[in-house]
């Protein structure tokens with residue numbers, strides 16, 4: 001990575017990809033680092049412009065010095081391998097990956113309207129038509145993943161991105177796994193406390209695709225009510241509540257009976273009793289009259305949609 005100043009004294013950061021061709025010639029692709037987008041466990045994320053074609057993307061930059069542990073390296077390799085193999089209109093598009101001696105650079109489709117986490121913080125909660133619209137897009141992404149034997153395992157508001165057209169894009173495949181054979185069960189305890197399914201907490205029984213359906217139920221509740229159902233001040237109490245399936249609907253927030261019923265159908269302890277993605281799409285909450293818009297207007301980033 002090279003750092004320089006432009007005429008106005010602003011810092012310009014360029015990173016380069018060196019490509020050695022079969023004839024030994026070296027080609028160089030240059031990217032200019034732009035606005036800081038956010039920080040994850042290992043990565044810092046910036047806007048990045050390909051200086052050849054001016055295409056603007058998101059660059060996840062991971063310092064190699066943070067990858068000294070074998071587990072961290074394996075996790076990154078797995079994230080790249082799975083994400084690279086995916087292509088769907090509701091999944092953050094993986095564009096390219098390369099490295100220099102300092103960093104690994106993952107170039108992704110830019111989602112400039114942040115995540116549903118920031119949206120809920122700004123708006124407090126969403127209207128039912130908005131929730132229907134986002135759920136339909138999530139189900140499209142999840143059907144695609146599950147048909148390709150991929151379980152996301154970290155579905156949460158913060159991993160649901162919005163691009164410039166307000167299309168929902170599922171991202172962050174750091175905890176995703178690909179099943180190798182039919183009926184395979186996973187035992188790694190992973191996820192984010194508020195969204196984690198009860199069978200994941202009981203590492204002995206094994207888990208599969210149904211963990212994503214559970215998290216979808218938590219997300220639907222959080223979008224409508226404004227906070228996740230099992231939230232407590234400490235992780236241990238949250239896990240206890242999840243294992244006992246202890247949650248309620250606050251009186252202060254009005255939600256429809258069909259919304260409540262759908263959440264109650266999804267948040268059941270026995271994974272085999274949860275609805276399939278098709279059953280969720282066919283539920284009365286998702287078919288309560290008017291057509292669900294394909295995307296929502298940009299104005300809904302700040303205020304509820306106007307009723308037509």
Ligand code: ADP
Pocket residue numbers: 037038039040041042043044045058092108109110111112161171172174
């Ligand atoms: P990690 O895997 O290390 O947790 P994330 O994938 O969560 O990293 O990315 C960290 C932050 O970078 C996110 O919270 C978000 O703010 C931002 N980010 C990640 N991917 C994109 C993207 N495609 N477009 C815009 N911002 C992104």
